[in-house]
Amino acid sequence: MKEVIPHWLSKQADLKPNQLALEYNGKETLSFQELAQASQSMARRLANLGVEKGSHIALLSQNNVNMIIAIHALSYLGAVAVLLNTRLSANELQFQINDAKVNLLVTSVFFSDKTEGIDVPQKKSFSELQRLPEKEVPLQNELVLNDPFTIIYTSGTTGFPKGVVHTYGNHWWSAIGSALNLGISPQDKWLTVLPLFHVSGLSTLFKSVIYGMPIYLMTSFEPEKVHEALMKNHITMISVVTVMLQRLLEQMATERYPEQLRCVLLGGGPAPKPVLEQARKKEVPVFQSYGLTETSSQIVTLSPQDAPRKIGSAGKPLVPAQLKIHDPSTRGVGEIYVKGPMVTKGYFNNPTADQKAFQTDWLKTGDLGYLDEEGFLYVVDRRNDLIISGGENIYPSEIESVVSELTGVQEVGVTNRSDDQWGEVPVAFIVKDTQNVLDEEMVQTYLKSRLASYKVPKKIYFVEQLPRNASNKLMRYKLKEWL
Amino acid sequence: MKEVIPHWLSKQADLKPNQLALEYNGKETLSFQELAQASQSMARRLANLGVEKGSHIALLSQNNVNMIIAIHALSYLGAVAVLLNTRLSANELQFQINDAKVNLLVTSVFFSDKTEGIDVPQKKSFSELQRLPEKEVPLQNELVLNDPFTIIYTSGTTGFPKGVVHTYGNHWWSAIGSALNLGISPQDKWLTVLPLFHVSGLSTLFKSVIYGMPIYLMTSFEPEKVHEALMKNHITMISVVTVMLQRLLEQMATERYPEQLRCVLLGGGPAPKPVLEQARKKEVPVFQSYGLTETSSQIVTLSPQDAPRKIGSAGKPLVPAQLKIHDPSTRGVGEIYVKGPMVTKGYFNNPTADQKAFQTDWLKTGDLGYLDEEGFLYVVDRRNDLIISGGENIYPSEIESVVSELTGVQEVGVTNRSDDQWGEVPVAFIVKDTQNVLDEEMVQTYLKSRLASYKVPKKIYFVEQLPRNASNKLMRYKLKEWL
Secondary structure, eight states: OOOEEEOHHHHHHHHSTTSEEEEETTTEEEEHHHHHHHHHHHHHHHHHTTOOTTOEEEEEOOSOHHHHHHHHHHHHHTOEEEEOOTTSOHHHHHHHHHHTTOSEEEEOGGGTTTTTTOOOSEEEEHHHHHTSOOOOOOOOSEEETTSEEEEEEEOOTTSSOEEEEEEHHHHHHHHHHHHHHHOBOTTOOEEEOSOTTSHHHHHHHHHHHHHTOOEEEOSSOOHHHHHHHHHHSOOOEEEEEHHHHHHHHHHOSSOOOOTTOOEEEEESSOOOHHHHHHHHHTTOOEEEEEEEGGGTEEEEEEOTTTGGGGTTOOBEEOTTOEEEEESOOTTSOEEEEEESTTSOSEETTOHHHHHHHEETTEEEEEEEEEEOTTOOEEEEEEGGGOEEETTEEEOHHHHHHHHHTSTTEEEEEEEEEEETTTEEEEEEEEEEOTTOOOOHHHHHHHHHTTSOGGGSOSEEEEOSOOOBOTTOOBOHHHHHHHO | OOOEEEOHHHHHHHHOTTSEEEEETTTEEEEHHHHHHHHHHHHHHHHHTTOOTTOEEEEEOOSOHHHHHHHHHHHHHTOEEEEOOTTSOHHHHHHHHHHTTOSEEEEOGGGTTTTTTOOOSEEEEHHHHHHSOOOOOOOOSEEETTSEEEEEEEEOTTSSEEEEEEEHHHHHHHHHHHHHHHOBOTTOOEEEOSOTTSHHHHHHHHHHHHHTOOEEEOSSOOHHHHHHHHHHSOOOEEEEEHHHHHHHHHHOSSOOOOTTOOEEEEESSOOOHHHHHHHHHTTOOEEEEEEEGGGTEEEEEEOTTTGGGGTTOOBEEOTTOEEEEESOOTTSOEEEEEESTTSOSEETTOHHHHHHHEETTEEEEEEEEEEOTTOOEEEEEOGGGOEEETTEEEOHHHHHHHHTTSTTEEEEEEEEEEETTTEEEEEEEEEEOTTOOOOHHHHHHHHHTTSOGGGSOSEEEEOSOOOBOTTOOBOHHHHHHHO
């Protein structure tokens, strides 16, 4: 039997009409009742353009109130939101718009230049939508958990991005899994500065309407402003990626965050130990986590209580989730498989990708990891980044972790270069800090004392910055292109 | 696609192995790891008796550790637990055991006299089970949400009790709906003194393994002991029925419960205003609620914040639940319909009852109520003459059915009388046949052998005739007027 729940935003508008739902850049605010009314009104405007159940509507916007209203509006119509990364080139956008069979592209005016040449049946800016009259259509007052709701593209190892379809149920279960891990307090307020077009940011919207919890939304990550918001605005939770955590730690001199900040949810790849160490010293309650677009947000989390004795671990799978290591080596390392009702049922219109990604109802993440004797997950590396040199496996993250501990290093990324003698060898890209004292010899001398020689990068490149995606995740394949 | 989650007890044994799971009468304690091990061990003993996926195992026990272990053990085997009310007569037990096609009856030794004459394929006491060897069988490490897990009988208007089937999913969603209402705190500890054979008590077991929260289990409601536990044992939540709340309030002189007691969940019928008023004066955080066996526990709740301005209301439906008033009168009163993933999918082996109870996926509760302008529910009357006595549901038709089998009875009508101690008690009006041999004592002696004692009418009135309408239907409200 299909599971049905009442529309989550309408429910909160009924249960907590006057409760704060959204605080935008610390200024504009909306209650749940106001957010529901604005979203329903937007739904009726979209209906005027022919948007209906099953329509695919692409959204291209930085974080703002309009984007949130548009996403909820689509849920009232049963339409699917295709969330586009604002950093994509026009070519990349066109690919995703075609692949997702988009009927209408909605953009913030900020990106009108970029979308000028885009070929799509209809195109509207948020301000154009605001001027449309409302059309009286029946709105969904229930959500069928198995219905698709969002599509987010993720790059695979194969080159072409694949559209991950999330159902209402995927988002629901992700929010519930997180709640069972972190608890639910009436004081909660989540700071969302990660982009809403990534699942890590997007998922906070659904937590908001499922828990009845306000979101403090910020458009972009400016360390001073986020720091100030954390200090002053009664934030209890925030999701960040490693580089953001680093920047925030730099903002902290001797002061500590207020006690109500109870969770800094850290995603986007393994974090270097020195960063975690520093966070612990500064009493920042970091929850390390592991997740993919396909898992609708984090699926494995390490609590601050376990962190000191499990340094480097991503933790354990959430209550509704399962995890196993497929075909482990003698050292226990194998591919990470995950399963649970928050895991996507598949990619949009891509049976080949589905076949590759699933084994019965287990998702093959492509990432490598192992479990310690207590069942804590250690993510060793993303499989496609694995470097095999002279028959030895080398994991870039391991080298990066060591390099980052060297004084003078601000950031580091490691990848592989083909080599006549060894097959592959590692190479490193380093961003120096402002002291600018390092040279290649100093780095290699240091590393030789810390790593097996085959793991020491054969070449060190000093660069101005590392290639990161919109959620600040290191794109190692770009490093390879730089070579 | 069927939804699957990891086995909830195994999950907590993995996430929180050393966390307190169960504290029994303030003495015996079990961690989640110990509870999981004991339950798995019990599952292997039960396997020795042929218990397997789909077996129906009846449990007859007061609240104790064995009963909790047995319930979890059945979930490891995929067997169904039929939970028997310990106050039922042997006749009533036999009916439910037959109707539920029970393969094995497990009892605490306390009830061995009562079950002596019961006809059932196998019968074991907990202590006999403990002596069985373990049989190595595969245990369920996952729970399929659509699979049936428990059956609890509820009397209908038609006389014969019906077995309400709860799936794992029903219990899961009930626990989640409650969590989204009450929040989840790491300090939570739930005091369970309501019987585990009722869904209100049973549901706390599943909250425990879904939240990773300890239960403080008590065998019976002794006001002084419960009061003492609330004062001293770091309890944060307790479920009670009205008569219990009254007794607890009597225990309180000038003292107040500790601040951590954040929820006294009140179910089992509308509470009299003076009791609520007194609770408010004594700062007891009462959450009034409305629910049925069919809704797997409360489905509508009123928070203490709303209580003062909504006196007499049962509140609003939980986040995953919906409610509507069917065919309201001009005053807005109509039958209460509810819907949601915590609502049973139907009765065991009883398509006629299913047909009567459901309209598409709405459950027709049989209770009457109305919504005020803000959508708060007021329950006007429980379904067709339901009598609620000390939190137990009593159906007049069931008593009438038994009385009418007694030689010398021509006609009988049962209604309720208000009672200081129990809220309501049943009373009977009997028209004797021409032999005229019966007296009150004879009737009560007969009934005590056939019915749970709380169902035996507290007073028998012998009358010349019963009030019937033109189509000869008994008008029970007239009986009430006679009182």
